[in-house]
Amino acid sequence: MQELIQKQDRTKLSNIFVAIDVETTGLSPIENELIEISAIKYDGREKIDKFTSLIKPKVKIPYYITNITGITNEMVKNSPFVEEIMPNLINFIGENPIVAHNANFDYKFIQNYSNNAFSKNILIDTVQIGRKLYPNLPNHKLGTIAKYIGITEDGFHRAEFDCECCAKIYMEYLEK
Numbered sequence: 001m002q003e004l005i006q007k008q009d010r011t012k013l014s015n016i017f018v019a020i021d022v023e024t025t026g027l028s029p030i031e032n033e034l035i036e037i038s039a040i041k042y043d044g045r046e047k048i049d050k051f052t053s054l055i056k057p058k059v060k061i062p063y064y065i066t067n068i069t070g071i072t073n074e075m076v077k078n079s080p081f082v083e084e085i086m087p088n089l090i091n092f093i094g095e096n097p098i099v100a101h102n103a104n105f106d107y108k109f110i111q112n113y114s115n116n117a118f119s120k121n122i123l124i125d126t127v128q129i130g131r132k133l134y135p136n137l138p139n140h141k142l143g144t145i146a147k148y149i150g151i152t153e154d155g156f157h158r159a160e161f162d163c164e165c166c167a168k169i170y171m172e173y174l175e176k
Contacts, residue, residue: 015044017097017124017170021162022106023069025057029108033057034082035071037110038159039092045171051092052160054079069157082113090117097122101142101166126169133173145169 020039026032038052054071056079066072089110098118100106103125111118130140137144143156146165149172156162 015042016048017042017099017167018093019099019163019167019170020093020106020110021100021159021166022109023065023071023157023159024109025059025061025065027105029112033059034109034113035061035065035076036069036159037085037089038163039089040160040163040167041092041096042167042171047167049092050160050163051089053085055082055085056080057082071158086114086117090114093118093121095121097124099124099126099166099170101126101162101169103127124170126166126173129169129173133169133176142166142169 018039018041020037022034022038023036024032024034034055035057036052036054038050040047040051041049054076056076058081061071061073061076098107098121100123103123107118107123126142126145127140130137130145134140134145134148137148142162142165146156146169149168151165151168153161156165
């Protein structure tokens with residue numbers, strides 16, 4: 001588990017963790033914006049709380065992003081701006097470990113929009129976990145691993161669904 005936890009402070013490990021996922025207008029945390037964020041808090045296998053919000057970007061959502069996520073400009077037109085929701089997200093996550101798939105991507109976005117509020121959180125990447133647990137899979141995309149462990153519903157590239165898949169991968173790891 002050592003190499004799977006990027007910020008190592010074993011004294012902070014507990015059963016509580018927060019699975020996060022973001023949807024964005026592009027790949028750059030500097031040039032692009034958040035359009036959806038979900039964070040689901042777990043105590044072991046039990047979901048204990050969740051935070052989910054669409055976010056109104058200051059730019060139009062590119063067509064190709066809508067094709068991937070299903071999130072349209074119409075859907076976010078009455079949503080809060082990122083500055084409005086970020087204080088609530090910071091409070092929600094607190095100092096709990098953050099679990100995400102391709103964790104650096106999500107982490108860089110939330111760090112950028114929170115003035116680095118999560119610098120002390122342990123960051124756990126389920127891509128690395130998937131590579132350890134399932135080395136023979138053709139790839140270690142979230143959908144591939146999720147289907148392999150029995151998640152058959154469709155809902156990928158929506159933040160809340162991706163959080164739940166990510167959490168299940170992490171739970172599989174903890175059990176093994």
